Amino acid sequence: MGIQISPSILSADFAHLADEAAAVPTADWLHVDVMDGHFVPNLTLGLPIVESLLKATSTPLDCHLMIEDPDRWAPAYAEAGAGSVTVHAKAASAPVRTLREIRRQGARAGLALNPAEPVEPYADLVGEMDMLLLMTVEPGFGGQRFLDLVLPKIRRAREILDSREASVWLQVDGGVSDETIERVAEAGADVFVAGSAVYGAQDPASAVESLREQARRASNPTT
Numbered sequence: 001m002g003i004q005i006s007p008s009i010l011s012a013d014f015a016h017l018a019d020e021a022a023a024v025p026t027a028d029w030l031h032v033d034v035m036d037g038h039f040v041p042n043l044t045l046g047l048p049i050v051e052s053l054l055k056a057t058s059t060p061l062d063c064h065l066m067i068e069d070p071d072r073w074a075p076a077y078a079e080a081g082a083g084s085v086t087v088h089a090k091a092a093s094a095p096v097r098t099l100r101e102i103r104r105q106g107a108r109a110g111l112a113l114n115p116a117e118p119v120e121p122y123a124d125l126v127g128e129m130d131m132l133l134l135m136t137v138e139p140g141f142g143g144q145r146f147l148d149l150v151l152p153k154i155r156r157a158r159e160i161l162d163s164r165e166a167s168v169w170l171q172v173d174g175g176v177s178d179e180t181i182e183r184v185a186e187a188g189a190d191v192f193v194a195g196s197a198v199y200g201a202q203d204p205a206s207a208v209e210s211l212r213e214q215a216r217r218a219s220n221p222t223t
């Protein structure tokens with residue numbers, strides 16, 4: 001699939017989400033941060049807004065669920081038509097069942113790890129997922145500073161995925177910008193979430209293309 005950019009609408013204007021989605025026609029996905037005020041100390045949006053957004057844009061939705069009890073709620077996002085639904089390993093009590101249910105409802109299934117959570121315990125689950133999401137900030141808020149301490153884990157995750165010949169995308173979320181994306185791409189990520197770096201830019205569509213180009217160059221230095 002190559003490099004993909006998923007702008008996070010967390011940094012968009014929530015009163016004009018359809019327009020904000022239309023502002024990034026260059027995006028591969030739209031990243032939707034669902035926060036419940038419990039799993040993370042912030043509250044954003046839920047299924048009704050995702051359903052409206054699905055009608056308002058043809059860009060596939062990449063739903064990142066930062067909620068308690070994702071086992072109960074995640075399949076509904078897939079059933080509604082989200083292209084990808086990601087649950088946090090720490091929040092899921094039955095991650096295998098939930099990942100399978102997301103797939104059964106027709107979406108790509110993602111598993112997310114916080115900065116301090118090791119990837120190794122999940123190595124045997126790679127066959128159950130379509131995407132592994134490594135957080136490079138503590139989840140809950142946009143505009144935070146990228147945590148360099150996650151870079152070695154991104155490299156280890158890339159090795160695990162390659163050694164198992166798994167066609168699992170490796171997504172990175174948090175503080176991805178012009179200053180950090182090259183390091184993330186060199187470490188082996190292929191799907192990049194960017195909120196403030198896209199929606200804080202004068203021209204969000206160009207910001208997406210510029211991030212993609214930098215990631216492409218860094219992940220394949222010979223081109």
Ligand SMILES: O=C(CO)[C@H](O)[C@H](O)COP(=O)(O)O
Binds near residue numbers: 011031142173174193
């Ligand atoms: O999941 C998230 C926060 O929990 C967001 O997707 C992320 O922080 C994007 O925002 P930014 O690119 O500004 O860091």
Ligand SMILES: [Fe+2]
Binds near residue numbers: 032033064193
């Ligand atoms: Fe996110």
